[in-house]
Amino acid sequence: MPASPLDPAVITNLTRSIRSTTGATVTVIAPFTGEVLHELPVSGVTDVQESYAQARLAQLAWARAGFARRRAILLRAHDLILERTGLLQDTVQAETGKTRGQAFEEVFQAAGVTRFNALAARGVLRGGRRRSAIPLVITAAVSYRPKGVAGVITPWNYPLSLAAMDVVPALAAGCGVVQKADDQGALSILSLRQAFIDAGVPEQLWAVVAGDGAEIGGMVTEEADYVCFTGSTATGKRVAAQAAGNLTGVSLELGGKNPLIVLDDVDPARAAADAAPACFTAMGQLCVSIERIFVQRGVADAFLREFVAVTRSLKLGAAYDYSTDVGCLTSQAQLDRVSAQVADAVTLGATIEVGGRARPDLGPFFYEPTVLTGVTAAMECFAGETFGPVVAVTVFDSEQEAILAANDSDYGLNASVFSGSVRRALRVSGALEAGSVNINEGYRGSFSSVAAPMGGLKQSGLGRRNGPEGLLRFVDAITIARATGLIPLPRTGRDFERLAAPMLLLAAVLKGIRRR
Ligand SMILES: NC(=O)c1ccc[n+]([C@@H]2O[C@H](COP(=O)([O-])OP(=O)(O)OC[C@H]3O[C@@H](n4cnc5c(N)ncnc54)[C@H](O)[C@@H]3O)[C@@H](O)[C@H]2O)c1
Numbered sequence: 001m002p003a004s005p006l007d008p009a010v011i012t013n014l015t016r017s018i019r020s021t022t023g024a025t026v027t028v029i030a031p032f033t034g035e036v037l038h039e040l041p042v043s044g045v046t047d048v049q050e051s052y053a054q055a056r057l058a059q060l061a062w063a064r065a066g067f068a069r070r071r072a073i074l075l076r077a078h079d080l081i082l083e084r085t086g087l088l089q090d091t092v093q094a095e096t097g098k099t100r101g102q103a104f105e106e107v108f109q110a111a112g113v114t115r116f117n118a119l120a121a122r123g124v125l126r127g128g129r130r131r132s133a134i135p136l137v138i139t140a141a142v143s144y145r146p147k148g149v150a151g152v153i154t155p156w157n158y159p160l161s162l163a164a165m166d167v168v169p170a171l172a173a174g175c176g177v178v179q180k181a182d183d184q185g186a187l188s189i190l191s192l193r194q195a196f197i198d199a200g201v202p203e204q205l206w207a208v209v210a211g212d213g214a215e216i217g218g219m220v221t222e223e224a225d226y227v228c229f230t231g232s233t234a235t236g237k238r239v240a241a242q243a244a245g246n247l248t249g250v251s252l253e254l255g256g257k258n259p260l261i262v263l264d265d266v267d268p269a270r271a272a273a274d275a276a277p278a279c280f281t282a283m284g285q286l287c288v289s290i291e292r293i294f295v296q297r298g299v300a301d302a303f304l305r306e307f308v309a310v311t312r313s314l315k316l317g318a319a320y321d322y323s324t325d326v327g328c329l330t331s332q333a334q335l336d337r338v339s340a341q342v343a344d345a346v347t348l349g350a351t352i353e354v355g356g357r358a359r360p361d362l363g364p365f366f367y368e369p370t371v372l373t374g375v376t377a378a379m380e381c382f383a384g385e386t387f388g389p390v391v392a393v394t395v396f397d398s399e400q401e402a403i404l405a406a407n408d409s410d411y412g413l414n415a416s417v418f419s420g421s422v423r424r425a426l427r428v429s430g431a432l433e434a435g436s437v438n439i440n441e442g443y444r445g446s447f448s449s450v451a452a453p454m455g456g457l458k459q460s461g462l463g464r465r466n467g468p469e470g471l472l473r474f475v476d477a478i479t480i481a482r483a484t485g486l487i488p489l490p491r492t493g494r495d496f497e498r499l500a501a502p503m504l505l506l507a508a509v510l511k512g513i514r515r516r
Pocket of ligand 1: 153154155156157158162180181182183211212213214215216217218221230231232233235236238239252253254255256286287385387413456460461
């Protein structure tokens with residue numbers, strides 16, 4: 001098992017930028033080995049308050065700096081992220097237990113998100129004139145004002161991507177950020193942040209705090225001008241309830257139980273090969289990963305055979321190079337949760353087609369990618385998010401049956417349809433209750449489309465990140481309407497009497513113009 005390649009001096013330098021006056025630390029374990037990775041300083045409530053106070057001061061100057069300056073700095077950050085790919089991969093792997101390839105995906109995505117927001121912010125947030133209901137009398141213009149300092153709360157599974165998707169649009173829109181990092185993702189976030197600081201983002205503008213979720217996350221929510229939360233649905237509801245007390249806006253990116261529908265006109269071998277990464281990337285610890293596959297009867301046997309073979313062929317292991325296909329789970333808690341769900345399913349009659357075993361010979365948190373059949377509603381993994389490398393395969397007959405089964409979930413985050421016919425795939429996609437649907441692909445299409453919005457329906461979230469929608473979260477739209485003076489505004493009843501007829505005539509003319 002390889003030791004972490006991270007230089008202890010680099011770790012100490014990075015963790016120094018966590019605001020912490022408590023003197024307390026929390027031990028962070030390297031998932032590949034179970035050994036201590038580092039001691040993370042823990043913030044207190046006053047550290048969060050001080051972070052907000054300083055970020056608010058920095059934000060005023062940042063907002064005044066304007067789009068062109070912010071864009072130049074963010075584009076430089078984009079370049080630095082790519083220049084530091086190796087270091088960022090090492091950090092993500094050491095903290096999460098991902099493979100080299102999956103860590104690369106994160107780095108590349110963080111860079112892509114940065115580039116998109118740097119280039120798009122001005123166009124999306126420029127504002128401009130808007131049509132008035134009484135055109136000759138009033139003109140109206142909208143401008144977008146940064147909300148102030150956003151509170152960003154992130155989980156441990158995709159520390160770079162998830163930080164970038166909330167922090168970068170906030171910065172691009174002229175906001176500051178106080179981010180509550182999960183203990184297990186803090187180093188990656190600090191490494192990413194360093195690229196932005198080196199590119200010219202003021203240090204105080206993006207503060208990172210760490211510590212207990214309820215206490216420190218709660219304080220981040222309390223003080224924020226806007227809250228971006230990524231994590232479980234249960235915690236997301238708590239955050240939303242707390243934010244509601246201050247009427248603070250929130251975006252919530254929550255859990256999923258994402259379905260993949262395999263129609264009977266696919267090449268089963270190809271479909272199986274494409275389905276595997278959708279289920280097992282990051283050991284299934286990805287909000288958009290597939291946990292339910294519905295396969296049409298005509299192709300079911302061939303697909304299952306191929307899918308089991310592909311899953312069995314995946315190379316598990318701890319390596320800081322590209323020699324493995326699948327890494328490990330990130331913590332003992334994750335291993336316990338995944339093992340318990342599989343045990344529950346087997347006890348209640350499910351069949352393990354492949355996998356279903358922990359692999360302590362490879363490292364403390366390794367678990368084999370697992371394919372189950374015979375999963376029923378009585379089992380915990382039927383409806384509850386596993387957030388691990390476990391997928392249930394179920395056979396269906398008609399498209400309608402598959403759509404009903406896929407939509408039979410409290411969640412609605414991501415979905416996927418595999419078909420040889422684009423028309424068929426689009427028909428089924430349009431009926432699915434999910435914030436994103438990928439055709440002939442599991443999750444990467446929508447996850448990497450940084451210019452398109454991403455988010456959940458039902459219990460999977462509120463609001464959208466990425467795309468223009470992701471930027472608009474961080475601004476208040478302010479309308480300034482002005483009396484033109486060309487026609488005096490009515491003040492008295494007689495004024496209205498005089499104006500009513502010409503205004504009705506004007507409305508009729510405008511209606512005619514619109515019709516033409
Ligand atoms: N939809 C998405 O984009 C997305 C992305 C990644 C993960 N997730 C979801 O995240 C979950 C896994 O992450 P997790 O187990 O770390 O989630 P979690 O909800 O336990 O924790 C998420 C973050 O919230 C903090 N937190 C905990 N209690 C809090 C409180 N009361 N107030 C404020 N912050 C608090 C935690 O410290 C952590 O930083 C899964 O359900 C997964 O689907 C969703």
